[in-house]
Amino acid sequence: MIEVGVHKYFMLSPTNFTVSTNLFQALYDITDDQVMKTVINEPTGDFFYDPWVIKAEYVGTVWEELLKPLTNIGEARKIVLEPVQCYHAHADIDDRYHLTIQAEECYLIDLDFGKTHKLNADGIWYEMDAGRLHTAANFGRYPRIQLVVRKLMSRPVLNNPINIRLTSSISSINDRRFKFDNTISPLLNSFNKLGVIDNFSFGNVVLMTLENDVIPKLQQKLPIGFDLEIV
Numbered sequence: 001m002i003e004v005g006v007h008k009y010f011m012l013s014p015t016n017f018t019v020s021t022n023l024f025q026a027l028y029d030i031t032d033d034q035v036m037k038t039v040i041n042e043p044t045g046d047f048f049y050d051p052w053v054i055k056a057e058y059v060g061t062v063w064e065e066l067l068k069p070l071t072n073i074g075e076a077r078k079i080v081l082e083p084v085q086c087y088h089a090h091a092d093i094d095d096r097y098h099l100t101i102q103a104e105e106c107y108l109i110d111l112d113f114g115k116t117h118k119l120n121a122d123g124i125w126y127e128m129d130a131g132r133l134h135t136a137a138n139f140g141r142y143p144r145i146q147l148v149v150r151k152l153m154s155r156p157v158l159n160n161p162i163n164i165r166l167t168s169s170i171s172s173i174n175d176r177r178f179k180f181d182n183t184i185s186p187l188l189n190s191f192n193k194l195g196v197i198d199n200f201s202f203g204n205v206v207l208m209t210l211e212n213d214v215i216p217k218l219q220q221k222l223p224i225g226f227d228l229e230i231v
Contacts (some may be wrong), residue, residue: 011110011132012098012117017069017125023062024101024121027145040147041067041076048094048153048200052076066147069125070097074150081106081144086137090181092130093188093200097149099125104140111135119144127151131189133182156195158211163199163231164218166206170225179223180206187221 040063041052051072054064067076074094081087089111100106103119110117111133138144166184170176188208191197196211210218219228 011113011115011129011134012108012126013129015097015125015127017097019066019069019099019123019125021121021123023065024123026062027101036080036082038078039075040078041073043075046201048074048150049155051152063147066099066101067149070149072152073097074152076147076149079146079148081136081138081146083138083141083143087135088178088181089133089135090178091133091185091189092181093185093192093202094153095130095151095189096128097125097151098128099123099147099149101145101147102142103138103144103146104142106138106140106144107136109135109137119146131186131193133186153192153197153200154195156198158196158198158209160212161198161209162212162215164208164210164215165229165231166208166222166226167229168226176225179225183221183223184218184226187218 039055040058041054043052044050052074054067058064063078067073098108098119100119100121102121106119108117108119108128109115113132136144168176168180170179188197188200191210191214192200194214196214197208199207199209201207215228215230222228
């Protein structure tokens with residue numbers, strides 16, 4: 001397993017980016033559309049690598065004001081987690097920024113290290129090491145509201161690049177995604193931190209370019225039902 005010494009014991013770390021908590025007051029009645037996940041910006045190019053810009057309908061709103069401290073970012077979503085709900089255990093290839101707008105007894109849970117991170121609407125943007133297996137849970141009375149932003153993936157110069165295709169014979173989309181997120185995503189996240197992956201794209205077929213010497217590590221991690229092909 002590749003060891004990446006970024007935030008080793010802290011999945012969630014405060015940044016120097018802050019916003020006024022006075023901005024939250026207008027959002028405490030949940031989002032305008034009650035949708036669990038709503039994207040508030042749009043891509044200018046590649047989903048994972050190129051900067052995203054605010055959608056026209058959010059220009060001049062509180063959501064734009066909350067995003068202002070961050071620059072050169074990926075997809076930004078307002079996410080609502082209802083009381084007595086949680087997410088499936090998972091990891092992500094790209095790290096995240098988190099801003100909590102409303103939370104009562106809400107937590108991000110680091111399943112790798114067995115650590116809980118209580119969420120507070122403190123106006124601080126937090127950086128999340130999303131390569132760890134994690135979940136989020138709401139044990140309170142009110143919906144948790146967060147603004148979650150993808151960090152753009154790096155574009156390293158690879159010494160010996162090899163193009164890879166991952167396919168799966170698992171028919172259930174939910175099962176396929178769960179296995180990918182729990183076994184492959186943590187490793188790919190570490191590859192991104194190490195600068196040994198480029199050109200990642202996700203769909204029914206997953207494509208990427210890897211440094212040749214890390215391919216065996218990916219092959220060892222592949223769960224049953226996934227196949228790797230060099231193209």
